[in-house]
Amino acid sequence: MAQRQAAVDQFLTRIPENPFCKLGCDSLCIVYRGPGRDIRLAGDTTDWQPLPLMQHLPGTDLWYHLFANAPQGARLDYKFVCDGVWKLDTRNPLTCMSGFGPNSEMRLHGYRPPPFVDHSDLPPCRLDTLTVPTPQLGGQRTVVVVRPAAPDDANRPYLLVHDGLEYLTLADLAEAISWFQEFRADITLPICVCVPPGRRTEEYATDLQDDFGRFIADTLMPLIEARYGERGPWGSMGASYGGNISLYLARRYPERFDRVAVMSPSVAPAQHHGIAALDPTSLKLYVNWGTYDIQRLVPGCESFVHMLEDKGFEHLVEVKPQGHSWGFWRDSLSPAFRYLYAASP
Secondary structure: OHHHHHHHHHHHHHOOOOOOEEEEOOEEEEEEEOOOOOEEEEEHHHOOOOOOEOEEOOOOOEEEEEEOOOOOOOEEEEEEEEOOEEEOOOOOOOEEEEEOEEEEEEEOOOOOOOHHHHOOOOOOOEEEEEEEEOOOOOOEEEEEEEEOOOOOOOOOOEEEEEOHHHHHHOOOHHHHHHHHHHHOOOEOOOEEEEEOOOOHHHHHHOOOHHHHHHHHHHHHHHHHHHHHOOOOOEEEEEEOHHHHHHHHHHHHOOOOEEEEEEEOOOOOHHHHHHHHOOOHHHOEEEEEEEEEOOHHHHHHHHHHHHHHHHHOOEEEEEEEEEEOOHHHHHHOHHHHHHHHOEOOO
16 A cells, blocks of 8 residues: 555656646546545536545545546636535646635646736726715615726727626736737727626516616716716626626617627526517627536527527627636637727728
């Protein structure tokens, strides 16, 4: 047994980090070292259920799991579950923030992080923090308005960003805009109006949806336009339930919104049918989801995209080897902005 442990120690000195030791072009191995009786993986590949049970090499402190047919270009979040305790992978220096804290991050061959992740030296965006009353819902909201560093705001459209504070803290929205400003002259950058939810599920998907819509249309948008100027129709962007409320606003207030970006969206039937009833020339859409997304959302996304195709809406759809995560939605900013805000030639 001591010889086995010594062999493991020697082997792992040659491969000091996960992920992973590559066994072939599409097969990977992830390892865990440490005491325990039940070591499992949870993450995007398991719908965050603690499966599968990792294999133990008897006589050692090594546990391992093989990934066959690993998709090229994937970026996936995961954690170890060690005797019921959720842990980061200490052998992997890569992490990605989620709404529940950091996860370890797999970057498979062919994946490239967005370039703005490594550019903290660019001129920062101008951030205005506003306290906005919410008479339709009670109380008030802290709204952050993000403007590019360059002061030429006169022709910039507005983009309403749902879960807006998370897009700033977890998806690097301001950093992305700074990078676009510096390196992507082909994008007409919008002014982003980042709005947090109060009661997220109710406002984005159920009982308070109409009240939230009235807050946006009757209170927030006039306030922003009075402060920064009127600029024509707005865009709306959101992920998961934030995608659902983006579609709701587009079909409920079609004269106010002319483009939407929905990432891993939950598409309620009312939004599907409401968008289908619109003039297809009135709305441009960016839609995506992940191969490892929440599986119950995927049929609704696929059906929605088929409808867009049948009705003739201008749209771009992307399916990427990622999961339902802020890392994926961060990576989606570049294609969404390039498509929805392409500068006129």
